Amino acid sequence: MTFRVLDPTTEKAPPAGILAPRLDTLEGKTIGFISNGKEGTKGFFKHLDQMLRDEYGVAKVVSRSKSNYSAPADKHIVDEIKGWDAVVSGLGD
């Protein structure tokens, strides 16, 4: 018996969780951090900030924290992303 069955997905939506293309170099780039605001992020992002500047020649690090760690990033943070070369997010607990 042949079945003709239907696609259960939204079809139109871009797949979630796809990483952006890698940068060729971090030298001179602007990197944004989006912290979820949890306790453990403070030390992690402070260390990463220093490492990116000292070891990889990153020109500028912009740090932002979400107002609610369980909700999407605030609109004003998302609006800033287009001014960054890369963003580090989804980390820290």
Next chain:
Amino acid sequence: MQLASKTYDANDISAVQELYHSSGWTDGLPIVPPTAEAVKACLDWAMMPPDQLIGIEPVRGLAITAEKLAINAVMAGCLPMHFPVVITAWMAMMQDEFLMHGATASTGGCAVLVVLNGPIRLELGASGTFNVLGNSDRATAVIGRAVRLCLINLMDVRPGVIDRSTLGHPGKFSYCLAEDEEDSSWLPLHEQRGVERAASAVTVLAAGAPRQLMNEWTTEPKEILETFAAEMRANLRHYSIHPGTYALIIPKQLREHLQVAGWTKTDIAEFIHERARIHRREWADVGKGAVVRDRGDSVYPAMESPDQLLIVAAGGPAGGFGAVIPPWLGHKSHAVTLPLGVCVDCEPPK
């Protein structure tokens, strides 16, 4: 009725299963093939066209249509008569106060608890008695499963993709129950939360796994409820100190002691609100001394107010058991109750 979804041809039932499993469209269990005929039957029952907009999900702003919900409902095993409950559950989940993003993506690993009230339970054969938090009946099994399959397929809530749960729990397959309204003198949950008793309603809560308790050695209401409160205190100590919407499942044996003594759901909630609270210093007793800091004397209640407690009369007739169902993240995600019905021209009530 013209459906818009892409179609696939499969030679036999095994090929259907492999297509859906290999595409990541299932929860790991076999699905019912979502044919156009079966999907149209659901839409007909709900009196909805395929492109009926059920809502805009609040995470990526995707339109959730009746057709896509119906496809997933069929896959879960829903009959047409189950479909309106799935629609209403999703409408409730898309309300801002539910916080769908966190409730579906969090490492905390909660599931969507769905509670059915009103005449629809009887029409569907949803049982609120034996094995109520397990495989109690067909209706609650497939409705709960449909809610999860919709999350998987409409919002990519797949393990390791959007679903970042560290552990999750078995309720993520299906987490739906009906209140045993016929064998209870209490107000049903939906009426307690502002819906007419004669209406049917769905309540959703982003919830952890049930914590079962037992006290068969008293008939005294305060002693019975102290066991529930102690389980909530344990959750405050061991899991999260944040207050929020807890659910208590109270089966018949313990329920009758409370009802005979004249305790209403409101009385219970007020008692629990007073008793289910801890001092922050208690975290030091369970290995969390590092976060007590200078706030050891601060008191943390399990709920912000008594009305946050969802009390559900349900469970088999014998056994001095009960269950506490804790919130995923109480102060940020709240339970939502919506009446069941087709409303094409109005906003769902808040």
